[in-house]
Amino acid sequence: MHHLWIIEKSIKEIVENSIMDKQRNGRGNMGYNRKIIK
DSSP states (O other), X not given: OXXXXXXXXXXXXXXXXXXXXXXXXXXXXXHHHHHHHO
């Protein structure tokens, strides 16, 4: 059971990190956000 929580947590961190990278770059934000909404 615990390993599923760890995988979920690391996926969440990866997603948050990639969002932060996109914002830092200031490029491709709109396209990325549209993908998340869909």
